[in-house]
Amino acid sequence: MSQPEPTAPQPPRWSLALTALFSAAWVLAWGSWLWVPWERTWLVAAQATVFAAALPIAIAWVVWCRRQVPFASRASYLVVTWTYATVWQLGLFLLSRLAWPTAATLLARLGTAGFFFIGLAWTVWAIDRAGQRRQRARQLARSAQLQLEALPSRHAAMPAEARTSDPLDPQAWYYGQHNAKLNQSITALGTYSLLFLLAFLFVSQVGGCRDIYEMPAGGGQQKQLAQTVKVQKIIKKKFVVNPFSAISFKVPPIDEVKLQLTEVTEHAYTVGYGAGAGAGFAGGTKQGKVRFIRLEYAGGDWDQDFGIGADVNMLIEYGIRTTQKVEQRTESRTVAQLKSFPAEKSPALVYLTGQRNISLSDSEVKILRSYLLEKHGMIFGDNGGSSHFHNQFVGMMRRVLPNVRPTRIPLDDTIHRIPYQIPFLPYVAPHGGKDALGWRVDGRLVCYYHPGDIGDAWTDDHSGVAPEIYESCYQLGTNVIFYAHTEYSKWLESRKQQK
Amino acid sequence: MAGVPQATKVELATPRVGRWLMRTMLRACGRRPAQANLPQRWTVQLHPRNVMTACLVVAGLLASATPGLSSTLDELPLDRWKELREVERYQLNVAEKYYREKNWKVGLAEYEKFLTLYERSVGAPYAQLKWSLCQIQLRKQNTAIKEGFQSVIDYWPDSPQAIAAAYYIGQAYKEMGETRKAKQAFESVLGEHPQHFAATLAAVDLVDLTMIDGDIKARVAFWKQLTFDMPRTKESKRYCETASRSLAAHQFEFGVFDDAVGALATTYAETSLAVQVAGVVRDPIKRLLGDEKRQVQGEQLADRAAAWLRSHLPPAGTTDAEQQAARQHWYLIADVQAAAGNAEKVAETYEEILQKYGTADEPLGRYANWLKSTSKYDEARQQYARFKDRIEGQNQIAYSFRQQGNYEAAVAAYQTNLARDVEHAVRWHEQIAATYRSARNYPAAIAVYEQLWKTDAKDAEKWLWALATTYRDAGKYKEAIGHYRQCNNFPNNYSEMAACHRAMKDYKEAIILYGQIVGGAPNSAAWAMLQIGHTQEQAGNKELAIKAFQQVCKSYPRASYASQAHAHLQNKYKITVTLGGGTDK
Known part of the structure; x- marks a missing residue:
């Protein structure tokens, strides 16, 4: 790259202009996909079109490069970089639309690493090029000075070489006398890494400040589902007298009567809270949906069985049972990301599971405390497989809410009654005992802890437990999600009234 | 007729x-x-007929004596029992029987039956209260409060059960984590019926609630109320005593020494006050010394306590009992100084005791124990050597060598005792064998145990087990199995035998033995089934192992082993269909 480049064939101007225009559109689409929290069909369609269109354009440029320009030229490197960025983001977009979070995360990490090295290569090239230019300029100046010195003139004595502080110049004074080039490279690498990190944080973290959570608009009553029993009499006629007898009399009602009872769960009311129309919540919005968000934490396996059915099944079941609008996919958020949700647009409930350690920093503990107390959120903890996790979870809650003790949640508590009456606590395996624990603040449950792997009962195979157990687990999950959203809606309503 | x-x-x-x-x-x-x-x-x-009636009264009295925090609040007073008609008494006794048997559901139904049949009976508020307590046990606190306790207060406000119901409402709220409501309920009981036993219990619960919200001021106020204001009846006495001790500990810590002693004096007589002061003051001293900022206060408290104890020394008497009492008092001073970690003063105190009361074994033993606690083993042994009871002194010397890990010296010391005390040869042989085991000198330990097994027929089973475990520790599994087989403590011996077979990679035998535990010991069946799974896994029979783990989940869903099997199946084999599942019913 340091050699003077041969004259390369130039692409048509119109193609360059079109690509520049498309690049601007692509950046817009990328920004909206990353930062705009609303999901509108038209927006997703537009994003998909722009991202997909990048592929043929990239292919066209690659073909052009292969035909027109030599392999190691600046133009080919530019095309490779552009293609890399667009194809990588297209892959990410597709994977996240297909709800393959694990693959998407992996691709995001690998892609970021690749992007770091590509950027580093361009940085090295640019610095090297700039350094060479300055070196050439200095050589020209020196040769001119030598020529001047050769002349017998009173102005022959030229001033000494000027001290420079240009970072692109390897002769800058702060790079020192020895190994100036090496020092410049190290400085460049450090600066680039820092800038890359800042840009990464900006994209991943600052972008989250626009993440919002909205509940579905509507209304309903916070009361138990009505259970009705349909009774059907099946009368089997039985003749106990001689039908051919000459004596005619009324046959006494001694026929065998069998009762066929069918228990039917009837939605005698709308599952929701508030006075709005349709199933939903008074504090919700038209675009709002019930979402199922898993909480990411360090130290353990927050993603246990994530994305293979359990959470999605529960969300779908919740949608079917309550007829409220639910998101199609489940999601995950880090504890730090919870901070970026605004106060009245925070998730009403986050789900936390695993079977190993839970390692939270002090700042994460503060974020969780603020989420539970100030943002009126709720944690749905589920012991995914060990008594160790039970201790970890209780320990974590002790740090988050030091002034609240866990208590056994009564079976006649609202959370165990509405919308489904749960007469017993169902579990898959008693990892953390047989009692559901609750952390209550001002009468509201801010955390519900299930000790027996309820998530495993939500999976496609229900872990092989009996139908009445997994049905109860779905009902309990529905109750917890509904409780969190109802309490959140009540809080929103009260805040509106205060305003 | x-x-x-x-x-x-x-x-x-x-x-x-x-x-x-x-x-x-x-x-x-x-x-x-x-x-x-x-x-x-x-x-x-x-x-x-009268005999039967009287028996029913006695049965009722016995039945209503249920253990728990508030043991007398859920009992029907005697005068109320006698006011019941015979049919009422009969029905109430039936309900009480199920309540006593912790058959809450049936008890609930029987109390309800009583209420339906004898609504106007004097036992009705009691039945309603007990119905509510059954609901609490069935984890229906909300129902208990709204439909039970509140009904007692609303319908029978003048009954003794109404006060109890008011207290239980607070307790139910506390159990549910509704601390604000609980506090209100307890404060109402405390304010309205300050002399009732329920008020004592309410104050105790209020103290507990202040632990949650960290309100020390309120906590001290409740402790003071319990210590100084509450009537100390047979039932409430222990709560008031505990409160006085807690109050004293708090006051010691915060420099109000005389008040702390005063709080203890409400509970303890002059004769035992010193013991209590020394006992209670130790923790605050340790807490203060553990805090860098308050170390000086800790030292001052220790000095103050020691000075107080010295000023309250019992008069020097001539009888053994008087001397013993004085000596015990001196020990308290030494204990307080030991708690403050003041080695010099502890040593001085013990020297003073020895000078005053002669070199008795008891102060020497205490002094030596304290020296050991500060890792001064040689000095401790010097004190043991001064024992009048030379055998016990030697025993303590040997034990101190064992504690230090100097097993040879320990054995030598025990052997000295063996020579001196032939009558108790078994005791010293046992100690020698245990020392050899600690030193991992298994052949020597086995030899001693063999000798004990042969000579001491009375405890043959004990020596057999010791022999078997020593063989196991020595890695001689065949011999260990042979000895375990002769033991009678099924299923422990079978589980050990199975472990030995597993160590020898003889998995088939191990599985057979675990199978016998499954069949013969229902309490250990879940554990044994889990072990079968692990053994099959070690034997390389993955499918059989999976089946065994699934069997644990399916057959024993409520056991903690089901949890382990479930997690193992998921983590090791990535099997999601683990079977099992249960309810808390």
């Missing part, structure tokens, strides 16, 4: 308790004893 039960003349020799019981029974039968004090021999004509 045939079939009519006849009255029986019974002559009773009545001790004091018997007379009280008889008075109670007679009152319940509707008869009054002629005199206030019954004669030593009492002749009564007991009609079978």
Whole structure:
């Protein structure tokens, strides 16, 4: 790259202009996909079109490069970089639309690493090029000075070489006398890494400040589902007298009567809270949906069985049972990301599971405390497989809410009654005992802890437990999600009234 | 008339308790004893119906004595029992029987039956209270509060159960984590019925609630109320005593020494006050010394406590009992100084004791123990060597060597005792063998145990087990199995035998033994089934292992082993269909 480049064939101007225009559109689409929290069909369609269109354009440029320009030229490197960025983001977009979070995360990490090295290569090239230019300029100046010195003139004595502080110049004074080039490279690498990190944080973290959570608009009553029993009499006629007898009399009602009872769960009311129309919540919005968000934490396996059915099944079941609008996919958020949700647009409930350690920093503990107390959120903890996790979870809650003790949640508590009456606590395996624990603040449950792997009962195979157990687990999950959203809606309503 | 039960003349020799019981029974039968004090021999004509009634009263009394924090709040007073009609008493006893048996569901139904049949009975508020307590046990606190306790207060506000119900409302709220409501309920009981036992319990619960919100000021106020204001009845005494100790510890820590002693003096007599002061002051001293900022206060507290104890030394007597009492008092001073970690003063105190009361074994032993606790083993042994009871002194020396890990010296010391104390040879042989085991000198330990097994037939089983475990520790599994087989403590011996077979990679035998535990010991069956799974896994039979783990989940879903099997299946084999599942019913 340091050699003077041969004259390369130039692409048509119109193609360059079109690509520049498309690049601007692509950046817009990328920004909206990353930062705009609303999901509108038209927006997703537009994003998909722009991202997909990048592929043929990239292919066209690659073909052009292969035909027109030599392999190691600046133009080919530019095309490779552009293609890399667009194809990588297209892959990410597709994977996240297909709800393959694990693959998407992996691709995001690998892609970021690749992007770091590509950027580093361009940085090295640019610095090297700039350094060479300055070196050439200095050589020209020196040769001119030598020529001047050769002349017998009173102005022959030229001033000494000027001290420079240009970072692109390897002769800058702060790079020192020895190994100036090496020092410049190290400085460049450090600066680039820092800038890359800042840009990464900006994209991943600052972008989250626009993440919002909205509940579905509507209304309903916070009361138990009505259970009705349909009774059907099946009368089997039985003749106990001689039908051919000459004596005619009324046959006494001694026929065998069998009762066929069918228990039917009837939605005698709308599952929701508030006075709005349709199933939903008074504090919700038209675009709002019930979402199922898993909480990411360090130290353990927050993603246990994530994305293979359990959470999605529960969300779908919740949608079917309550007829409220639910998101199609489940999601995950880090504890730090919870901070970026605004106060009245925070998730009403986050789900936390695993079977190993839970390692939270002090700042994460503060974020969780603020989420539970100030943002009126709720944690749905589920012991995914060990008594160790039970201790970890209780320990974590002790740090988050030091002034609240866990208590056994009564079976006649609202959370165990509405919308489904749960007469017993169902579990898959008693990892953390047989009692559901609750952390209550001002009468509201801010955390519900299930000790027996309820998530495993939500999976496609229900872990092989009996139908009445997994049905109860779905009902309990529905109750917890509904409780969190109802309490959140009540809080929103009260805040509106205060305003 | 045939079939009519006849009255029986019974002559009773009545001790004091018997007379009280008889008075109670007679009152319940509707008869009054002629005199206030019954004669030593009492002749009564007991009609079978009256006997039955009296028995029911006694049964009722016994039945209502349930353990728990508030043992007397959920009992029906005696005068109410006697006011019940016979049918009411019968029904209430039926309900009480199920309550006593912790059959909450049936008990609940029986109390409900009582309420339906005898709504106007004097036992109705009691039945309603117990119905609510059954609901609490069935984890339906909301129902208990709204439909039970509150009903007692609303319908029978003047009954004794109304106060109890008010307290239980607070307790139910506390159990549910509704601390604000609980606090309100307890404060209401405390304010309205300050002399009732329920108020004592409410104050205790309020103290606990202040632990949650960290309100130290309120906590101290409640402790003071419990210590100084509450009537100390038979039931409330222990709560007031605990409160006085807690208050004293708090006051010691915060420099109010005299008040702390005053708080303890409300509970303890002059004779035992010093013991209590020394006992309670130690923790605050340790807490203060553990805090860098408050170390000086800790030292001051220790000095103050020691000075107080010295100023309260019992008068020097001449009898053994008086001397013993004085010596015990000196130990308290040494203990306080030991808690402050002041080695010099502890040593000085013990020297003073030895000078005053001579070199008795007890102060020497205490001094040596303290020296050991500061890792001064050689000095401790010097004290043990001064024991008058040379055998015990030598025993302690040997034990101190064992604690230090100097097993050879320990064995030598025990052997000295063996030579001196032939009568108790078994004891010293046992110690020698245990020392050899600690030193991992298994052949020597086995030899000693063999000898013990042969000579001490009385404890043959014990020596057999010790032999087996020593063989196991030595890695001689075959010999270990042979000895375990002779033991009778099934299933422990079988589980050990199976472990030995597993160590020898003889998995088949191990599985057979675990199978026998599954069949013969229901309490260990889940564990044994889990071990079968692990053994199959070690043997390389993955499918059989999976089946065994699934069997644990399926057959013992409520056991903690089901949790382990479930997690193992998921983590090791990535199997999601683990079977099992259960409810908390």
